[in-house]
Amino acid sequence: MNEFEKQYQEILDFLKFEDYPLAVKRIIDFTLDTQEIGFYTKTCNLLNWLDNNPDDNSKKEKLQELLAELHSALVKRPQQIRQNILEASELTKKYSGFSLGPVNLSLNEGDIIGLVGENGNGKTTLLRSLCGELHPTSGHISYNFKHEDLYDLRTKLVYIPQRTDTWYGSMMDNLLFTATSYGFSPQESPLVVELVVARLGLRKFRKHKWKDLSSGYKMRFELARMLLRKPKVLLIDEPLANLDILAQQTVLEDFKAIAKSAFRPIGIIMSSQQLYEVEKTSDEVIFLKQGIQKNLKENNEANDTEKHLVIEFESAWSQSNLNDCLLSTGLVSLQFNGGTYIATFNGNVTINHFMKAVIDQNIPVVYIRDISNSTRRFFVS
Amino acid sequence: MFKKTQNYLLLHHPLLWNTKFIPVIIITLIINILFFAGGYLTGAVDFNDPYRLNEYRHYEPMAIFLNLIIGLLVIIVWLTFYFRNNGFKSLYPKKNNSLYKEWLIILTVCLLTCSNTAIYEYAFDLRARNYYSKEEVIKRTNLLSRTSIFVDGPFHHWSRFDRTQRNELLDSLENNNHRYEYKEYDEEMVVIPEVEAVTNVYNEGNKLYNPEWDTVCYFENQYPITSLINKQNLKFSIQENIHDSINEWRVKTWMLNREKDSIKKLLDDFFVLVNEHNLQANITSKQWFDFVYKPNDYNDYQIVGNDEFNEINDERKSRDNEEYKTRNDLENNIIQKNGSVTIVLPKYYVPLQRMENTYDRISGAYVSPINYGDILGIIYFAFITSLVIFSFRISSVKNWLISVISLGITGLITFIFSLIIIYSLIEYHSRSQPFTFITIWAVILIVCLIYFVYINRQKTSKKLSGIVVNALLWILPFSLVMVYFYLYTYYDATAIRDINGSRIYEMTGLEKIIHNNALEFFYINLGFILLYMYPFTKLIKKWKGIAEA
Structure with missing residues (x-):
């Protein structure tokens, strides 16, 4: 089953379990994939109908009907082979007092790379370097897609900074301006904008002013604009910073769906402090510590011979009590780190062994997580 | 309608939408029209203007002030809308000529905003031009030029005529002023004595006095310098230089040849114009003719003033007595005392001054309706402003x-x-x-x-x-x-x-x-x-x- 069929099945499941908001989002993605005004119009009409008849029982049928049409239109289309679009090798950027790199990374269409690290460790510098805003001190970045000149290149690399600029005037006018600037025809533009707005759950906020929007919705409008810019690479700095947990999950899910589009895949590099969420979504995670790159995969491969089980947990017991109780389970080290304990066990120990020890010793535990394969390990001092 | 237009531009011409070109152009054009209307309304010519008020552009400072204030307001409001979006700074795709087009749009707005004063001036002059065609104005100014010979006014200086211009006494002056002039054809410097310094010495007792200065020569005849035949005529800017001379010499030929009918007709024509403009004279055409037609030497004439309020000065009496009041023909004129100041007003007058004030204005409006120097300043200001805005944009x-x-x-x-x-x-x-x-x-x-x-x-x-x-x-x-x-x-x-x-x-x-x-x-x-x-x-x-x- 190819990527498109997998996504089609997912939408069918959403409909089956009557998860309509998610189903609608994915149907919009398919609609945008068709790049046909006929489908844009149909989906927009359906969205309007849904707005006017939120509790109508025929909702499911109508969505299924449209999905079937979209499926038959897209199923014959060749899916894009995901190619490498960006490659950075030995990239460094030096300021007075700070040095980033050398960084090596490779981004394919449809991939998401997560950038994690403490504040001031070079995440933003790396993103700005990749989007062409900063020129590397040394090393090389190659962009493997057509561009006439540097300006043209930067039109295809969309960088969304943590603090975005204020939008003036109507939100819809701003989005329409972006759409027409990026070559959507006068007939397409209003439809595409409607679809993108609906895709990001912004239909209710179309008439709002920028200053009346919360940070989360501002971010969503930025994402809507980004979608209209048809980027090859999306570089986004701390997109989760001002979002509540639910919004974080929604945005990450959106990123995944956008990046993994069967017909219009894009590469995404995002920075975040939300380690676990980023790790869940990303294909690769890069950790930056004082500008130095640490890749989880490489790190694991390099230390394969002496692989450890690393457990992060929270307990009311003291460090010495815990140490005494866990020594017999193969504990190598126990660190107290910001309210949680980081326990490192030798390679033969599994999380089940650890949990058994907790139960046997009646250790009070309120939180537990295996971080053996997480960049969380890099944060441990 | 407005919203529809903007929406159309947003979808079809994003640059025009972004620059808010259509609304700002409509607003600036309306302001241009208002300034034009202002210029046209205030540009009316007063045909009964004794004080040369027609010459003054009373509302010009206000037009400049309003242009500044309104222009500034329009630019500020326009920029607040224009700066809402910036595709260039956001790195949106642009065609190679897109920035050039954007600058041209800014330039157009700046030019239209800055041009209000010029438009006001243009309309002000246009109003004056619209009274009569150019040919008609030339015809009427020619008539005024010719009749002005018979009205109080200045005489030609003796040095205008091909006379010796110097006498031996002048040559003998130790501090004789002179200037150098380069003659291109001869490729040499010549010394020109500055005779003006002594030309006002009319006293026969003065050693520098030259008897030639009392007389002028017309058509090989000697006339007193104060003869009407030596009168200067009025000149209007619409007349070419050659026409000034033709007007003057035509009338003087009539005077010399004693062509009474031609002179009479000239004065009659003047009165037709006087009546057309409802102006007042206190003599008839016939009386006027009788006062000035003195064919012997045209020196024994009655002064006819150019307005009842304009002081006259009888040059014929000037050398008899230096006391001011006696220099005038008091018998035939009116003496008026304002405190310690004594002025002499004409007993007989025709409204030439008012005509001159009127036709000077109209003729000026035809000669140079546009001051290219001033307009250049406005254009440069608009260019520089457009570049300053454009630089802010990029x-x-x-x-x-x-x-x-x-x-x-x-x-x-x-x-x-x-x-x-x-x-x-x-x-x-x-x-x-x-x-x-x-x-x-x-x-x-x-x-x-x-x-x-x-x-x-x-x-x-x-x-x-x-x-x-x-x-x-x-x-x-x-x-x-x-x-x-x-x-x-x-x-x-x-x-x-x-x-x-x-x-x-x-x-x-x-x-x-x-x-x-x-x-x-x-x-x-x-x-x-x-x-x-x-x-x-x-x-x-x-x-x-x-x-x-």
Whole structure:
């Protein structure tokens, strides 16, 4: 089953379990994939109908009907082979007092790379370097897609900074301006904008002013604009910073769906402090510590011979009590780190062994997580 | 309707939508029309104007003030809408000529906003022109010119006639003033005595007195200098120089040949005009004729004033007695005392002064309805404003402010520096020339240009080019002016030549063209700005893609 069929099945499941908001989002993605005004119009009409008849029982049928049409239109289309679009090798950027790199990374269409690290460790510098805003001190970045000149290149690399600029005037006018600037025809533009707005759950906020929007919705409008810019690479700095947990999950899910589009895949590099969420979504995670790159995969491969089980947990017991109780389970080290304990066990120990020890010793535990394969390990001092 | 238009532009022409071109053009055109209407309404000619008020443009200062205030308001409001979106700063795809088009739009708005005063002036003159056709105005001014010979006014100076102009006494003056004049054809310097210094010596007892100065010669006849045949006639700007002479000599030929009918008809025609404009005279055409038609020597005439309120001065009495009041023909005129001041008013008058005031205005409106010098100033102001706005558009606020401050400080320093250089090193005669100042700025311009091209070729990071690009946008319009200045200075210096031991000032060919066509050159420079901005905006677009740091 190819990527498109997998996504089609997912939408069918959403409909089956009557998860309509998610189903609608994915149907919009398919609609945008068709790049046909006929489908844009149909989906927009359906969205309007849904707005006017939120509790109508025929909702499911109508969505299924449209999905079937979209499926038959897209199923014959060749899916894009995901190619490498960006490659950075030995990239460094030096300021007075700070040095980033050398960084090596490779981004394919449809991939998401997560950038994690403490504040001031070079995440933003790396993103700005990749989007062409900063020129590397040394090393090389190659962009493997057509561009006439540097300006043209930067039109295809969309960088969304943590603090975005204020939008003036109507939100819809701003989005329409972006759409027409990026070559959507006068007939397409209003439809595409409607679809993108609906895709990001912004239909209710179309008439709002920028200053009346919360940070989360501002971010969503930025994402809507980004979608209209048809980027090859999306570089986004701390997109989760001002979002509540639910919004974080929604945005990450959106990123995944956008990046993994069967017909219009894009590469995404995002920075975040939300380690676990980023790790869940990303294909690769890069950790930056004082500008130095640490890749989880490489790190694991390099230390394969002496692989450890690393457990992060929270307990009311003291460090010495815990140490005494866990020594017999193969504990190598126990660190107290910001309210949680980081326990490192030798390679033969599994999380089940650890949990058994907790139960046997009646250790009070309120939180537990295996971080053996997480960049969380890099944060441990 | 308005919303629909804007929506149409947003979908079909995003640049026009972004620049809010249609609304701002409509607003500026409405303001243009209002200024035009204002000019047209206030441009009405008063045909009964004794005080030359027609000449004054009473509402002009208000028009300028309103232009400034309204223009500023329109620009500020427009910019707040225009700056809402900036596709260039957001790195949206742009065609190569897109920035050029954007600048042209800004320029159009600036030109229309700045042109209100000029439009007011144009409408003011148009109103005056609309009273009569040019031919009719020429016909009427010719009539006034001719009749003015028979109304109180100045006489020609004796030196106008081909007479000796000098006497032996003049030659003998120790401090005889003289000037040098270069005769191009003879290629030599000639000495011209300055006789004006002694021409007012009419006293026969004075040793410098020349009896020739009391008489003038017309058609080989001697006339007293105060004869009507020696009267100057009125001149109007619509008349070509040759017409002044033709008018004068035609009337004087009639006088000489005693063509009574022609003179009578002339005065009758004048009265037709007087009646047409409902003006007042206290004599009839016939009385007037009787007062002035004295064919013996035209010296025994009754003065006819050009208005009842205008003081007269009878030149015929001037040499008899220096007491002012006796210099006038008191028997036939009216003496009026205002405190210690005594003035003599005409007993008989025709409303020539009011006619002159009227037709001077109308004729002026035809001769030069547009002052190309003033308009040039307005156009340059609009060009510079458009470039300042455009530079704000393409650079960051921070860089733009740094550019303004750094260029302002540089300007001040270079100005003071060039003053020091001029006053300490250069000869006095060249102090008026801003050579040092312009040279420093020419160097700054060249350095900026080289730096900007270098940054564009390197394509690494913008470095200081964010500031330099603003400086270039503001200085480049003067690049050709600098070249012109150097050529002007060069030719000015080389035009002084040594001929027969005398330093003379002579220019030929290209030198003369450059020297005499400054206004035309400044207009050509506008074309140059329009031309170079095209490749320059393309370069700016490419430059934008370069990394910031």
